[in-house]
Amino acid sequence: MKTRRTISRFWWAPLTLLFLFGGAIQYLGLLTQTQTNVLVLALLLPVLPVKKALLEWRKEAVLFVFIAYMAILQLIHASPISYSATYVYYIACTIFAAVAGRAFCKPFLKRYSHEAYFRYAQYFLVLQVVVTTIQRFMAAEFVSGAHVHIGTIDAVFGTMYLQSDASLCVICLLITISFFSANASWRKKLMVTALSGVVVLNTNSSAGHIAYLSVVPFLLLSKLLNTRSERMAPFIVAGCGMGAAAIFYTLYNFDYIVAPFIHSLSTAFSTRYEYATADRLAPLGQMLSQDISFIGHGALTYYNPITKTWLYNAGFSTLYSLYIDAGLVAVMLYAIYYVKRISNFSAGLYFSVLIGICLTAYSMFNFTLSDLAFVFTLNFILQLQATKRAEFSVLVAHGHLRQRSV
Numbered sequence: 001m002k003t004r005r006t007i008s009r010f011w012w013a014p015l016t017l018l019f020l021f022g023g024a025i026q027y028l029g030l031l032t033q034t035q036t037n038v039l040v041l042a043l044l045l046p047v048l049p050v051k052k053a054l055l056e057w058r059k060e061a062v063l064f065v066f067i068a069y070m071a072i073l074q075l076i077h078a079s080p081i082s083y084s085a086t087y088v089y090y091i092a093c094t095i096f097a098a099v100a101g102r103a104f105c106k107p108f109l110k111r112y113s114h115e116a117y118f119r120y121a122q123y124f125l126v127l128q129v130v131v132t133t134i135q136r137f138m139a140a141e142f143v144s145g146a147h148v149h150i151g152t153i154d155a156v157f158g159t160m161y162l163q164s165d166a167s168l169c170v171i172c173l174l175i176t177i178s179f180f181s182a183n184a185s186w187r188k189k190l191m192v193t194a195l196s197g198v199v200v201l202n203t204n205s206s207a208g209h210i211a212y213l214s215v216v217p218f219l220l221l222s223k224l225l226n227t228r229s230e231r232m233a234p235f236i237v238a239g240c241g242m243g244a245a246a247i248f249y250t251l252y253n254f255d256y257i258v259a260p261f262i263h264s265l266s267t268a269f270s271t272r273y274e275y276a277t278a279d280r281l282a283p284l285g286q287m288l289s290q291d292i293s294f295i296g297h298g299a300l301t302y303y304n305p306i307t308k309t310w311l312y313n314a315g316f317s318t319l320y321s322l323y324i325d326a327g328l329v330a331v332m333l334y335a336i337y338y339v340k341r342i343s344n345f346s347a348g349l350y351f352s353v354l355i356g357i358c359l360t361a362y363s364m365f366n367f368t369l370s371d372l373a374f375v376f377t378l379n380f381i382l383q384l385q386a387t388k389r390a391e392f393s394v395l396v397a398h399g400h401l402r403q404r405s406v
Helices: 002-027 031-047 053-058 061-077 081-111 116-139 139-145 165-180 186-202 206-225 230-252 256-271 281-287 318-343 347-364 372-397
Strands: none
Touching: 002 031, 002 081, 002 372, 031 081, 031 372, 053 081, 061 081, 061 318, 081 116, 081 318, 081 372, 116 139, 116 165, 116 186, 165 186, 165 206, 165 347, 165 372, 186 206, 206 347, 256 281, 281 318, 318 347, 318 372, 347 372
């Protein structure tokens, strides 16, 4: 019992700061987001794995290659050391948060259970519904009372970091996916879907809205696919037929649908300096209208958080930053890392693809590398599911084939 209390004392300090009080501290102007991140990382150091360090840290091998690649780019582009060091900090955030997410799952399950996760996840979502609803309807008052500058559009972020509405949305979606992929009851699945929906709708995150509307229909479809009733067969066939028809129609009318869209991206890039902010998709136009950039233009070229300057302001994006700063090689390393992590998701390809949709939408319009809460949650849920499936395999091996809903 003493060991369990020690584990809890060390873990809850960084996690409550990350998921509950970090935003409030930043709202009061006591710490910046970067300072809060550094504090969370410092608090996580005592609980990161040591005995099995090689096994855990080896899973982050692609990111260590990424760091080495950035060191090579430092020599090629001769960027200021502080710029490359900032990228090392970004990648280190992902590494430490990923290892911590997996490591926390083990003492959590040792002290509690999978059922406890479902219960605490629901409590978390209810809390976010309450807080985001208050922030939504009192946005003007909330913004005016802040000790730091925030816009009305960023007033809703729940209990997360300031301006982290997209992160909150994706975390809620990951929780929802975890309920559908596990053996949770249908009532709980619908409950978390509804709670997540309220949180997402309360925020002003376009990425969150896109991810929710893209993922939830497929989550509900997963229930139909698992239904053995023959009455569902016509609906499943009709849905697949409509999807195939939509793809065929798009390809057949390429010159009328796809080509104009590509042209609009090129136009967005060519007019990127005409206004204070560029079109949100302008960097995609750059990728299509210029030769492929394999090594980019140097660290912090797209957005420099040190000088607060933009190459052109098309908004935060992991894809844009990686491609413009470090080229296609960096984008591929980022993609390989997450494909490898998510492909190991033990609930199967279907739910892995849904997580991939969340990651893609989030990465397109937000910067994920230094988002400790997102990376931690993703790896915790992946490890939780892997552990649950491993336990079920043991039951199957002993002849206990029956599962029960929690």
